[in-house]
Amino acid sequence: MSGLEILGTGSYVPDFVADNDKFSEILDTSDEWIYPRTGIKKRHLAVDEPNYFMGAEAAKKALENAKIAAADVDLIIVTTCTPEFFYPATACLVQKRIGAVNAACFDVNAACTGFITAMDIAHKFLETDKCKTVLIVSSEKLSNQQDYTDRASCILFGDAAGAVVLRKSDKPFYSFLGAEGDEFDALYCKVNYQHNCPFYGDQDAFYNGRFDTFAKQNYLWQDGKAVYKFAVNAMHDAVMNVAAQGGYDVSQLDIVIPHQANMRIIGKATELLGVPPEKVYTNIEYMGNVSSACIPVGIDELNRAGRLKSGMKMCCVGFGAGLTYGALIMEL
Secondary structure, three states: OOEEEEEEEEEEOOOOEEEHHHHHHHOOOOHHHHHHHHOOOEEEOOOOOOHHHHHHHHHHHHHHHHOOOHHHOOEEEEEOOOOOOOOOOHHHHHHHHHOOOOOEEEEEOOHHHHHHHHHHHHHHHHHOOOOOOEEEEEEEEHHHHOOOOOOOOHHHEOEEEEEEEEEEEOOOEEEEEEEOOOOOOOEEOOOOOOOOOOOOOOOOOOOOOOOOOHHHHHOOEEOHHHHHHHHHHHHHHHHHHHHHHHOOOHHHOOEEEEOOOOHHHHHHHHHHHOOOHHHEOOOHHHHOEOHHHHHHHHHHHHHHOOOOOOOOEEEEEEEEOOOEEEEEEEEO
8 A cells, every 4th residue: 555755844823922921911811820731831823814824825835845836736635624714615725825726626624633634535545646746734723713701712722824745655654533423512613604594593593502602602612621531532542543554563653743732631642652752742832722733833843853754653643623533654
């Protein structure tokens, strides 16, 4: 079975920084409260730029890093759970902005597991020779979905985009995807239509018992304890599954890049896996949770720091709303 090769990486991080002290100006909170509970000191917010702009900028950097022209891209997959438009797809907006005139385009929404899902999809396209060059862009503007009166949730999230350019390779690649369907108990963000169809009844009646506050109707909502319990077990199971596919022992992994949701989750999951801290890459302290962009931004940071070496076994693992989860292992 063929694998994947990452030819180039890119990322875009907004200039505006909201550190914990800024949040203490608008909420009853402090760095002393936030950091020990989350591992986050600051996060970047896209106060001026739209989601697809961030994605396009990350894509341009990835193509430049790969030394590949935008016209040579056959497929663009954008992962996002924070689009500004239902249609066109964010991938089409990115395509237009970067000039990838020959690329097919579509979006994927698996929430924070989006990048791993897109890698799995890209692998299948490349393996069947449907495409030769695939661009994955993960762009998220979580600041759009936050209730900035909720001190437990809004301090967790930031905005960013990451991108990778892929081609088929004979290097090993294994992936695993899973889901544990959740009907609004753990994590969701409702879409709000301003409908005026004269034939509708009370469109909110179906949800009124569940979405019983303004915040639940309009912003991201989560049950932190339920997410924590799911995340730790899901990350452990996903890594063990994908390692078994490749016949790897977890101790053989050179670097693990987890979804950056909370340092307590990362710490507990990697402890259960037996992965030492020095093999775990985190940037949550200065990025916060940027959903599906967490992992590709981390890959770009490692790449540009010269820390990704040929022959390394890299594992990426994540979880997200849905509830979704997944992992991949690839040899660089």
